[in-house]
Amino acid sequence: MGLISRPARSAESADVSAGQESWLTTRLDLLVNWGRANSLWPMPFGTACCAIEFMATAASRFDLARFGMERLASSPRQADVLICAGRVPLKLAPVLRRIYQQMPQPKWVISMGACASSGGMFDNYAVVQGIDTIIPVDVYVPGCPPRPEALMYGILMLQRKVMNERMADASLRHEIVPDPSSQLYIPPSAIDELSEPFGNSVHQTRSGL
Amino acid sequence: MSTSTYFAGSAAPGETPRTPRGVPHRGGEPNPSAGALQARFPGAVQRVDVVWGETTVVVDAAQVLDVVRWLHDDPQQRYELLADVTAVEFRDPEQPLEVVWHLRSLAYRRFLRLKGLLTKGAPLRVPSVWPIYKSADWLERECYDMFGITFDGHPDLRRILMWEGYREGHPLRKDFPLRGRFSRSEQLRQTLAANPEARYSMEELTIAEAFTELPLEVRKRLAGGERTGE
Amino acid sequence: MATTKRTVEVAVATAGMGPDGRLQRTPLGMGADGTLVAPEVEHGYPPELGGEHMLINIGPQHPATHGVLRLVLELDGETVVRCIPHVGYLHCGFEKIGEYRQYNQIIPWTDREDYLNSPGNNCAFALGAERLFGIEITPRCTVLRVIAMELSRIMSHLVWMGTTGIDIGAFTPFLWLFQERERIYDLFEQWIGARLTTSLTRVGGMGADLPAGWTNMLEEFIRTFPKTLDEADRMLTKNAIWVGRTVGIGALTAEEAMNHGLTGPMVRASGVAYDVRKDFPYLDYETYDFDVPVGTRGDVYDRYLVRLEEMRQSVRILKQALERLPEGPVNVADPRVILPPKHKATSEMESMIHHFKVVMEGPRPPVGEAYVAVESPKGEKGYYMVSDGTSKPVRWRIRPPAFVNLSAIPKMVEGHLLSDVIAINASIDIVMGEIDR
Numbered sequence: 001m002g003l004i005s006r007p008a009r010s011a012e013s014a015d016v017s018a019g020q021e022s023w024l025t026t027r028l029d030l031l032v033n034w035g036r037a038n039s040l041w042p043m044p045f046g047t048a049c050c051a052i053e054f055m056a057t058a059a060s061r062f063d064l065a066r067f068g069m070e071r072l073a074s075s076p077r078q079a080d081v082l083i084c085a086g087r088v089p090l091k092l093a094p095v096l097r098r099i100y101q102q103m104p105q106p107k108w109v110i111s112m113g114a115c116a117s118s119g120g121m122f123d124n125y126a127v128v129q130g131i132d133t134i135i136p137v138d139v140y141v142p143g144c145p146p147r148p149e150a151l152m153y154g155i156l157m158l159q160r161k162v163m164n165e166r167m168a169d170a171s172l173r174h175e176i177v178p179d180p181s182s183q184l185y186i187p188p189s190a191i192d193e194l195s196e197p198f199g200n201s202v203h204q205t206r207s208g209l
Numbered sequence: 210m211s212t213s214t215y216f217a218g219s220a221a222p223g224e225t226p227r228t229p230r231g232v233p234h235r236g237g238e239p240n241p242s243a244g245a246l247q248a249r250f251p252g253a254v255q256r257v258d259v260v261w262g263e264t265t266v267v268v269d270a271a272q273v274l275d276v277v278r279w280l281h282d283d284p285q286q287r288y289e290l291l292a293d294v295t296a297v298e299f300r301d302p303e304q305p306l307e308v309v310w311h312l313r314s315l316a317y318r319r320f321l322r323l324k325g326l327l328t329k330g331a332p333l334r335v336p337s338v339w340p341i342y343k344s345a346d347w348l349e350r351e352c353y354d355m356f357g358i359t360f361d362g363h364p365d366l367r368r369i370l371m372w373e374g375y376r377e378g379h380p381l382r383k384d385f386p387l388r389g390r391f392s393r394s395e396q397l398r399q400t401l402a403a404n405p406e407a408r409y410s411m412e413e414l415t416i417a418e419a420f421t422e423l424p425l426e427v428r429k430r431l432a433g434g435e436r437t438g439e
Numbered sequence: 440m441a442t443t444k445r446t447v448e449v450a451v452a453t454a455g456m457g458p459d460g461r462l463q464r465t466p467l468g469m470g471a472d473g474t475l476v477a478p479e480v481e482h483g484y485p486p487e488l489g490g491e492h493m494l495i496n497i498g499p500q501h502p503a504t505h506g507v508l509r510l511v512l513e514l515d516g517e518t519v520v521r522c523i524p525h526v527g528y529l530h531c532g533f534e535k536i537g538e539y540r541q542y543n544q545i546i547p548w549t550d551r552e553d554y555l556n557s558p559g560n561n562c563a564f565a566l567g568a569e570r571l572f573g574i575e576i577t578p579r580c581t582v583l584r585v586i587a588m589e590l591s592r593i594m595s596h597l598v599w600m601g602t603t604g605i606d607i608g609a610f611t612p613f614l615w616l617f618q619e620r621e622r623i624y625d626l627f628e629q630w631i632g633a634r635l636t637t638s639l640t641r642v643g644g645m646g647a648d649l650p651a652g653w654t655n656m657l658e659e660f661i662r663t664f665p666k667t668l669d670e671a672d673r674m675l676t677k678n679a680i681w682v683g684r685t686v687g688i689g690a691l692t693a694e695e696a697m698n699h700g701l702t703g704p705m706v707r708a709s710g711v712a713y714d715v716r717k718d719f720p721y722l723d724y725e726t727y728d729f730d731v732p733v734g735t736r737g738d739v740y741d742r743y744l745v746r747l748e749e750m751r752q753s754v755r756i757l758k759q760a761l762e763r764l765p766e767g768p769v770n771v772a773d774p775r776v777i778l779p780p781k782h783k784a785t786s787e788m789e790s791m792i793h794h795f796k797v798v799m800e801g802p803r804p805p806v807g808e809a810y811v812a813v814e815s816p817k818g819e820k821g822y823y824m825v826s827d828g829t830s831k832p833v834r835w836r837i838r839p840p841a842f843v844n845l846s847a848i849p850k851m852v853e854g855h856l857l858s859d860v861i862a863i864n865a866s867i868d869i870v871m872g873e874i875d876r
Contacts, residue, residue: 045500047507047529048872049554049636052598056624056634059617074502089875090400091372092507092528095499097401121547124532125380125389125396126371133397145635226805229575234805260807261570289697290713292812297825297834311810311821311838315697315713322810344700347846355534370527370875380535387532387539 029167036080036106037162039068040155043079045099047086050113053145054085062148067155076102081158082135085145087115088128100135105173108138108162110154113145120144232262240264242286242314242321250276255326263322270308270325274336274362277323280312281341288312288321291342294349296356298383308335308358327358337363355381372400492520495857499528503606503861506871508845510860517856522849526842529875537835541801542568542642545835549822550636552837553873555598556815558627558639559591565640566721567811567822572804574643574776579767583649585722585760586657587639588813589753593664594623595816595868596746600671603743603865607684612671619667622660629653642802643777644770654761661757668750676744685739689851689863696737699847702840703818704745705867709737715814729756739866746868749816776802801830810838817841817868841867842874 042064046054058064058072073079076099088096100109111131114120117140119129131137138161141154165172226234237259243266247254253276256267268276280288293311305326312321327333337360339345349360350369357379360366367373371380376399377390389396498509507528513521533552537545549560562584569576576584597620601613624634631637631647639646675681691701696709706713714731716724732748734741770777778797779790804826812821818840825834844867852860 049551051506052554052635055598056617056621059621060614061618061621072502087529087531089528089530090396091530092499093397093400095507095528099500121551122531122536124387124536125377125385126530126532126535128397129393133393134401147634226573228573232573234573234807261573261809263808263810265808290702291700292702292819293810293821293823293836293838295823295834295836295838297836299825299833300827309823311823313719315711315718318718320719320810342700343698344843344846347842348700351842368527370530372527380532385535387535 025168029165030163032167033163033165037159040080040108040158040162041071041073041078042069042110043073043076043082043099043103045082045084045086045096047084047088047092048115050085050116050145053148054083054112054151057148057151062152064152064155067152067159069155076100077104079103080106081108081110083110083112084116084131085112087113087120087122088131088134089126090128091126093128093134096131097134105175108158109135110139110141110158111137112141112143112151112154114142115144117142228261235260237262240319240321242266242280242288242319245283245286246276246280249279263320265322265324267324267326270327270335273308273310273323273325274338274340277310277312277338278341280321286314287316288314288319290315291338291344291348294338294345294352296352296358296381298356298381300383302329302383305329306333306356306358308352310338333358334361335359336361337366339363355379357382374399497860499525504864505602505869506874508864508869508871508874510848510864512852512857512860514857519852519855519857519860522852522860524845524848526845526871526874529871531876533876534835534837537832539831541830542804542832543797543801545832546640547636547638550638551872552839552876553815553817553820553841553870554635555595555870556591556817556820557635557637558587559595559813559815560820561637561640562588562591562722563811563813563815563820564822565642566813567809567824568642568804570809570811571807571824571826572642572776572802574771574773576644576771577768578765580644580769580771581722582760582764583645583769584640585724585727586757586764588722589756589760590623590626592753592816593750594620596750597623599746599816599865599868600675600743603862604675606861606865607681609675609678609681612674615667615671619664622664626653626656626660629656641770641777643773644768648769654764657757657761661754661761665751665754668747672747676747682740684858684862685743685866687736688739688855688859689866690736690738691847691851692737695850696847699850700843701818701847703814703816703844703868704742704749705818705844705847707732708734708741708745710735715812715819719812721811721813727756727759729759739862742866746816803828803830812838815840817870817873818844837873837876839873839876841869845869845874 044051044054056062058070064070076082080103082100082103084096100107109131111117115122115127116131117137119127121144123129128134139154139158141151143150146154225236235258239257239259243257243264246266246268247257250268250272253269253272254266255269258265258267280286290313291310292313293309295309295311297307297309305328308325308327310323312323313319314321325335327335333356335358337345337349339349339360339362345360346364347369349363350366352358353360353363353366354368354370368375377396378385380389391399493514495512495514496509497512498504499507501508504510509525509528511523511525512519533548537548540548546561546564549564550557553560565584597616601616604610604612627637627639628634629650630653631639691699691705691709693706693710696706697711701709702713702715710733712731712733715721717731729752732745732752734745774790774793774797776797778784779787779793783790784794785791806826806828808823808825810821810823812819814820819838820840821836821838823834823836823838824832827833848864848867851863855863
């Protein structure tokens with residue numbers, strides 16, 4: 001698996017804008033996106049083991065500075081990309097939402113690791129099953145923890161995503177916050193009954209669940 | 210040393226199994242403190258077990274504070290370190306809840322486990338050992354959070370791992386399902402609705418100016434122990 | 440522990456000192472009409488200069504809190520009057536899920552709670568499970584576990600030193616020390632296949648035996664690692680900024696430390712020579728020749744010196760372990776506990792059945808309980824497991840050293856400045872994964 005080559009850039013392939021894209025706006029897009037992609041300042045929302053691999057990616061062997069990302073923005077107000085590295089418990093969920101809301105546009109989110117992407121191995125009462133239930137995510141990096149090379153692959157993927165954006169596309173900067181009630185709401189009385197075969201149970205000695 | 214002896218089945222019937230080095234499953238030499246405890250508190254000590262060489266003394270839960278104080282102060286015992294306070298609930302609903310204290314004596318190089326049994330129908334209350342060991346502060350708070358056991362005499366018993374307004378119950382109880390009692394969306398809704406800035410404890414509120422501006426009636430409610438945050 | 444004569448004076452600006460030399464706290468009181476009142480603070484200076492105390496919230500997202508810790512500080516100017524920590528922001532239900540998993544399935548979970556000390560946690564849990572089962576491990580496995588635990592101790596202290604350096608302002612040692620960590624990552628990757636979350640042990644043995652040439656790599660590491668330690672030592676130990684920011688900060692007396700349940704470098708820096716490897720030995724540690732550094736003042740500087748010296752002692756233990764590493768099987772040869780070799784499992788019927796039983800049901804210990812404590816880099820790490828005869832424990836309790844160590848932070852930061860709070864917090868060596876589980 002390797003990086004696919006960037007799609008050819010031409011006026012015909014710019015399909016997002018309402019009107020015709022001119023040569024000038026495509027050049028401007030390229031310049032702005034190039035600037036953004038190559039200096040994505042990360043906000044490391046590091047909670048657990050993935051944060052250590054993130055630190056290892058920023059250290060000397062797998063240097064993040066070559067992507068322009070060595071300046072870690074601890075304040076969300078100065079950050080471009082929120083890298084959620086680690087598991088997010090329910091108690092931390094409003095904090096993550098608040099941090100995301102504090103970041104100014106343009107902003108992106110990388111969900112690093114299995115726990116941030118889907119809850120990982122923590123399918124229990126305490127952990128958010130994927131941060132995309134709270135904030136919109138651009139790139140998911142699987143792994144437990146992902147190797148630094150995997151994180152860099154995710155960063156490169158995000159850079160390609162940034163390069164393919166168009167300024168004229170209004171939908172990009174629209175703040176979309178996922179609605180937690182979009183999941184099927186099951187009243188507590190029905191949970192045990194419905195999930196019994198899948199294991200939200202008090203029966204601890206059944207295998208696999 | 211034999212590498213292949215796994216005890217079960219290698220013991221004669223009627224004999225207690227042993228590890229290859231001879232540590233028995235049950236029985237064996239108890240910690241000398243167990244005998245001293247039985248002599249000093251004959252009414253409180255209910256049982257002494259030795260499992261895999263570790264001594265467990267089961268005491269009457271109401272008298273734990275005196276027992277622990279004696280173990281800490283007595284020059285022959287000198288258990289200076291309270292390593293852990295936790296609880297165990299068994300899968301069998303008939304068995305009582307056990308509150309477990311792990312004590313270490315560095316002077317005499319001893320390890321002792323104390324247990325207090327709490328029957329499940331009755332209120333789960335145990336004296337706190339915080340007056341003797343400050344390490345019990347957070348350990349007992351966690352026990353309260355996870356099991357719902359109240360420690361009498363603890364200065365500040367509130368939830369520590371879950372947030373203060375957590376409504377699903379006490380997670381480590383056996384009747385608490387693994388994935389919680391509410392659906393995922395309901396759990397998210399509840400946690401997102403709680404404003405993180407509102408999560409200040411009583412102590413913290415008194416520092417902020419806002420405390421003096423609270424209406425009298427609210428301050429009365431707070432004086433009565435009502436919690437507003439974590 | 441011999442210390443150089445310190446000529447750096449630390450002046451703490453205070454107001455309202457109590458008789459014990461610490462800042463006065465204002466306790467809550469009950470007013471006449473049954474409301475809560477906070478009494479006025481008596482300042483030592485004129486009333487027009489005396490101000491209210493500030494409430495500052497640090498975290499839970501903050502670069503210097505080493506994870507998601509929230510500290511609420513009451514400040515009198517720049518001086519901390521009171522500190523109220525809030526934890527639980529990384530609570531992920533480890534102990535609950537341990538009740539739903541077989542003993543071998545819990546091993547990956549032990550990786551992730553204290554994620555800086557994964558191999559150490561794996562070994563500790565396996566020791567606890569083996570005591571519960573009544574198994575004795577092979578001599579080769581014993582020495583391998585010592586190697587794993589000491590490498591893990593070095594890994595953890597390297598992160599500690601690097602991140603504490605960053606907190607106090609020194610960025611470069613972080614990069615040097617992380618390069619050493621990468622070399623240890625290489626070692627573990629060769630051995631078990633994973634860098635950080637190793638899942639190294641199994642009940643009754645290890646997940647894998649050493650590959651060929653691994654001991655040469657370890658010898659190379661042992662030979663060259665002390666040089667990096669000396670470089671970091673030269674950078675920090677006699678550095679005026681470092682000394683000025685750490686000497687006299689956050690001190691605890693030996694009695695206070697013991698009473699607060701502190702263990703590990705925290706309590707050793709305060710003068711109590713408690714090391715689980717020496718006092719309640721496991722894995723034949725009584726047969727190894729190593730020293731345990733003990734400090735005198737219990738401040739941040741002493742903790743730093745204790746951890747630095749511990750790394751050197753770990754190298755010493757590693758040398759001895761490597762010399763005495765015996766040949767032989769790594770795993771206990773009991774089919775009820777250990778998976779059979781793959782080639783047997785696919786050819787012999789009995790091995791296939793053993794494989795099936797061990798994987799599907801898992802090994803079952805007798806009814807009983809066991810508490811095994813090891814010396815993790817943070818302190819006394821204990822695993823308490825209770826069995827009712829089934830393959831999943833009734834209760835799996837992690838005794839978290841960092842949790843108990845952190846509970847002493849209100850005592851340690853009173854009277855210090857705001858920037859000292861960061862230094863003290865860093866000196867505790869907290870890992871939120873272990874604190875919140």
